[in-house]
Amino acid sequence: MTKKEKSWWKEAVVYQVYPRSFNDTTGNGIGDLRGIIEKLDYIKDLGVDVIWLNPVYESPCDDMGYDISNYRKILPQFGTMEDFDLLLSEMHKRGLKLVMDLVVNHTSDEHRWFVESRKSKDNPYRDYYIWKKPKADGSPPNNWVSYFGGSAWEYDEQTGEYYLHLFSKKQPDLNWENPKVREEVKDIMRFWLDKGVDGFRMDVIGFISKDPDFEDFPTDNPSGKDLGDKYANGPRLHEFLQELHDDVLSHYDCMTVGECPGVSPEDALLIVGKDRRELQTLFQFEGMDIDYGKNGSRFSIGNWDVHGFKKVYTKWHKKLYGKAWNSIYLMNHDQPRAVSRFGDDKKYRKESAKMLATFLLSMWGTPYIYQGEEIGMTNCPFEGVEEFRDIEMINYYNEQISKGKTKEEIMPGLLYRGRDNSRTPIQWNDSRNAVFSDAEETWIKVNPNYTEINVEEAEKDPDSILHYFRRMIKTRKDNDVLIYGDYELVDEGNDDVYAYRRFLDNEEMLVLLNFTDKETSCDVSPYNLEDKELIISNYKGGQKVKGTEVTLRPYEARIYKIK
Secondary structure, eight states: OOGGGOOHHHHOOEEEEOGGGTOOSSSSSSOOHHHHHHTHHHHHHHTOOEEEEOOOEEOOOTTTTSSOSEEEEEOTTTOOHHHHHHHHHHHHHTTOEEEEEEOOSBOOTTSHHHHHHTTOTTOTTGGGBOEEOOOTTSOOSSOOBOTTSSBSEEEETTTTEEEEOSSOTTSOBBOTTSHHHHHHHHHHHHHHHHHTOOEEEETTGGGSSOOTTOOOOOTTOSSSOOIIIIISSOTTHHHHHHHHHHHTGGGSOOEEEEEOTTOOHHHHHHHHOTTSSSOSEEEOSTTTTTTBOTTOOTTSBOOOOHHHHHHHHHHHHHHHTTTSOOEEOSOOTTSOOHHHHHSOSSTTHHHHHHHHHHHHHHSSSEEEEETTGGGTOOOOOOOSGGGOOOHHHHHHHHHHHHTTOOHHHHHHHHHHHOTHHHHSOOOOSSSGGGGSOOSSSOSSOOOGGGGTSOHHHHHHOTTSHHHHHHHHHHHHHTOHHHHHOEEEEESTTOSSEEEEEEEETTEEEEEEEEOSSSOEEEEOTTOOGGGSEEEEESSOSOOEEETTEEEEOTTOEEEEEOO
């Protein structure tokens, strides 16, 4: 590994803060920037290097801040620009870097550009968005559907045309074919980079170039969301990304990660390949889609297995290693709680959360920890649609009710995969509202298990998930092989254990992860582990090793130093 190939953003561990649910200092039931400042020492003590901050821009919050009405102002619920500047300063004092959310596939319909755009067909801002005439019968221009339900087209009475919105109807898509739009985006990026932010997580950036013909989806496409064909990876995507890189990003020492639903490893190499002059790394979704049901719906529940899980992550490593850089995550603000999805959030919550942390922090690629993941927060037992706050969950529920489904049929999928699961307030202690807020009512329900699962309790317990995260982060940072090393499966056919070796120059480590709630064994040939050093484990003592045969307890994780 040459010095040239090393970068701070490759070695970083990222902690994601969803400000609305992090810490409320004003008593309005909503987290704020001052609340994040209060907890910076806690974040720093984890051992992380970067905070990814979800949107704090001015917004009507139809989609919780991903519908931006002013890119240069802070949403008053979160504070002021002075609060933001203080947050950035206090982070930098502690050696923490800040990555902002850059949401430029779409804006809010309350953004000045769109307000102007819808006034008339000859308005100077008309071409900032994607407007199309109705079909002869008055119906939408094509059969594209929105991620949040219904048509992706909204009819506007004032001018008699439809505008495109891949998400909420209050999130009209920008027209990146218009060079003025691209210049506006570059100015926004410079504004924040000149303030001193350290990079961008680019929301659905793979969608900025659309199919120029706007053809219908095939009628045999059951979900109506053929990402690779219509929405994602459009014909000018790479041109647009290279323009952003050359005109803006290349002039700053910053980190870029693109959210890219629908990409294959081959697509990814064109976006984050080290000589491509586009982005540095991306979020792929194949690992997050592993448990989708047969009908492909986000809220259908399908089975997943360890074999399939290994297959996904091994494929991405083999395709990208040495040619690009990867990102590793098990949850975020758009996904349910990892321990409820990939572990056991009841009997083996601690063990499985630690096992998942071992996976997250021992794989190749920049790892992302989502707030509360470090204490093993779980999915929330919402009782009905009236407790949801996420537009996607609410729209889906109402859509299914209109189709004749019952609450009992709909709720399991939403309780399993709904986005509000990860958006409940972080649980600081066992006081009212988990001490997230003094308000009579918080913006969203606090998970009732906060009395048992909280930061204060985790701090006191030396065997807690929180302390294990700190140890695992330190283990990663102390061993370049876990950051830059290559990867190879061990005991590949094992249906219960995910075992792999990481190797770099003369260093080698072996990672063993039992993904089941039963005791199981694996064959780690050719390694005899009887005389190998156990670097870290989520169980104390009692390891069963006989030559190349290893027995692992439920959700046990171990890392051995081989050489």
